[in-house]
Amino acid sequence: MDTAIDILQKFWKHNTFRSPQEEIIASVLDGKDTLALMPTGGGKSICFQVPAMMQDGICLVVSPLIALMRDQVQNLQNKGIKAIALTGGIHQDEIIDLLDNCQFGNYKFLYLSPERLQSDWILERIKNLPINLIAIDEAHCVSQWGHDFRPAYLKIAKLKEYFPTIPFLALTASATPRVQEDLIIQLQLKNPAVFKKSFYRENIAYMVFETEDKLNLLSQIVAKNRQSSIIYVTSRKACTETVYQLENLGFSATFYHGGLSYKDKESHMKLWMEEKAQIMVATNAFGMGIDKANVKTIIHLHLPQNLENYYQESGRAGRNGEKAFAVILNNASDILHAEAQFISVLPDKAFLNIVFSKLCNYFQIAYGEGIDEQFSFNLNQFCGKYKFPTLKTYNALQFLDRQGVITLSQEFSEKLSLQFIISSKEVIRYMSLNPSDEGIILTILRTYPGIYDLQTAVNLQLITKKSNCSENVVLDLFQKLKEKNxxxxxxxxxxxxxxxxxxxxxxxxxxxxxKYLVAQNKLKTEQLQAVLHYCSDRKTCKNKLLMSYFGEILSKDCGVCSYCISKEKKTNNSTIIQKTIIELLKKQNLNSRDIQKLSKLPTDDVIFALQELLETDIISIKSNNTYSLN
Incomplete structure (x- = not known):
């Protein structure tokens, strides 16, 4: 039998494991239930994929992230490994065929969402599969104290009854001590081996800067660090606006959010991955499966929703081991903005009820019907029809998704339909005169024989595959045929x-x-308070604050965060700079850019001196984003 390192070299082309991958794999191969806490980018998937390949049978992987399941299945298939995913929207007949393939086709991996385990007939089919390992990804979702609780995860423990001797491997990148204890109980892990890779990233300097002029400070940071950067914002509009502002300042930037088409996501990603754009401005839709080693700076232009998300997003910096920066820029108005963005828009039971009812009406679903039906959906159109507030409605739909009532796949799509409006003889004549277009047109006619009679929905990916042409070539031809009537x-x-x-x-x-809605709203409020505390605490090392949240105690200050650096700068020189600023503010209230110009001091020195003056309550920030003496 191949060893773990043999499998790693053969399929993943790596010669060594990262700590503690090898220990986790050994635990699983010993048949032990195992809990692995590994920070984002730590290589969690290797921990179940390698041992599954070393044994006969199939590995069952439970994951809530449809895009991640598809990505992992594609990657495995590219390596010649047989894998299948049961995502939402697949009809029962197709599921039966896929499960038959798992049972008789020598497949190695079956990915499914936790909601699939709520179907008794699917459970019955899974019972008959030669399961060798059950991997639970995003395992924090099983705990009501987790930042992404999904009740469907509670059904996973039922698999213990069917596979009492098969090890469970629970994996998560973000779990507080309370969540860790809870998920062991909820998943019924038996004396689990627990592996915790420290959340401490010594090469990342965590910075929090209070500034009334974010764009000015942002431009200085990315100018100083010319390597790849990610700027996280909280809305699609902020994505495009920030890119526009950065480009006007001479930076190369692109953007990424859930409202982009697959083609645009790919092209924007390529610009950034190939270093043609220094900066990626993105919502939190960006990041999953992104592994770019040389990201120098992660900047949060708006406050994150919770520290779990912040840690994962900031952890995309410095994966090459070199020094990197994770920066939050905030000002006095950000607390109000965050509360409006994350707390005020949380749905209550009454609002949830009316959204679900109107959603069913919107798609003309009768009472007692609707299961497994799938619909294209535009959030803005839905909210416009019923005059619902967009953010609050989105949160309601997202909650229904996490409870397994619906599956909300937030992927931009283009629904294309065609009809030939000239006779078949005329089409044949056109092809004879335009032989370069013949392959695509024949593919359409053979795939959709009724396309002369009525508007027919066309699968663009299928046409590109069958005709062996790119998507752009096919769309360009469609546009040409439309223009020629x-x-x-x-x-x-x-x-x-x-x-x-x-x-x-x-x-x-x-x-x-x-009952889960009440608990979720309370938890989200507490999590935002933890973010506010992290940002406002000016007397503690930022790394200590972050590690403490995840249950780790640092014995000494990190020496590189904004607090530690400001502490080092408290020298006679700092005192002189503070006095200069105070003298300027005695004459008039000023913003940081004006202070820098008038004092002719280095930007960093001005920023840290302002931080110290704020900490000691000598100055304060006014509502018009200027500093004044107290």
Whole structure:
């Protein structure tokens, strides 16, 4: 039998494991239930993929992230490893075929969402599979204290009854001590071996800067560190606006959010990955599966929703081991903005009830029906029809998704339909005169024989695959045929796909999950308070604050965060700079840019001196973003 290192070299082309991958693999191979806490980028998937390849049978992987499942299945298939994912929106007949393939086709990995385990017939089929390992990704979702609790995860423990001798491997990148204890109980892990890779990243300098002029400070940071950067913002609008501002300042930048088409996501990503754009401005839709080693700076232009997300997002810096920076820029108005963005828009039970009811009406789903039905969905159109506030509605839908009532796939899509409006003889004549277009046109006609009679939905990816042409070439031809009045073409855009996982029962459904809504809203409020504390605490090392949140105690200050550096700068020179600033503020209130110009002092020195003056309450920031003496 191949050893673990043999498998790693053969399929992943690595010669060594990262700590503690090898120990986790050994624990699983010994048949032990195992809990692995590894920071983002730590290589969690290797911990179940390698031992699964070393044994006969199939590894069952439970994951809530559809895009990540697809990505991992694709990567395994590219390595010649047989893998399948049961994502939402797959009809029962297709699921049966896929499970038959798992049972008789020598497959090594079956990925599925936790909601699939709520179907008794799927559980019955899984019971008959030769399972060698059960891996639970994003395992913090099983705990109501986790930042992404999904009740469907509670069903996973049922697999213990069917596979009492098969080890469970629970993996997570972000779990507080309370969540760790809870997930061991909820997953019924038996005397689990627990592996914790320290969350401490010694090469990342965590910085928090209070500034009234974010763009000015942002431009100085990215000018000083010319390597790849990610700037996180909280809205799609802020993505495009920030890119526009940075480009006007001479920086190369691109953006990424959930409202982009797959093609645009790919092209924008390529610009950044190939160093043609220094800066990626993104919402939190960006990051999953991104492994760019030389990211120098992560900047949060707005406050993050919780420290779990912040740690994962900031952890995308410095993966090459070189010094990197994770920066939060905030000002006096950010607390109000964060509360409006994350807390004020949390749905209560009454709002959740009406959103679910209107959603069913929107898609004309009758009471007692709707299970497994799938629809393209545009959030703005839905909210416009019923005059719902967009953010609050999105949070309601996201909550329904996490409870397994619906599956909300936030992937921008373009729904394309065509109809030939000239006779078949004329089409043949066109092809004879334009032989370069013949392959694509014949592919369409053979795939959709009724396309002369009515508008027909066309699968663009299928056409590109069958005709062996790129998507751009196919779309360009469609546009040309439309302009020549050969076809009629309708292109509809949607920013999501919704799948109903249950029959419509309105209040009965909402009553069942309402208790989780109350707990979730309370937790989200507490998590934002932890973010505010992290940002406002000016007397503690930032690394100590962050590690403490995740249950780790640092014995000494990190020496590189904004607090530690400001502490070092408290010298006679700092005192002189502070006096200069105070003299300027005696005359008038000023912003940091004006202070820097008038004092002719280095930017960094001005920033740290202002931080110290704020800490000691000598100055304060006014609502118009200027500093004044207290």
């Amino acid at each position: 050969i076809i009629e073409m309708i292109l509809k855009t949607n920013d999501a796909v919704i799948t109903f996982n249950e029959i419509r029962e309105d209040e009965h459904t909402i009553n069942r999950i309402a």
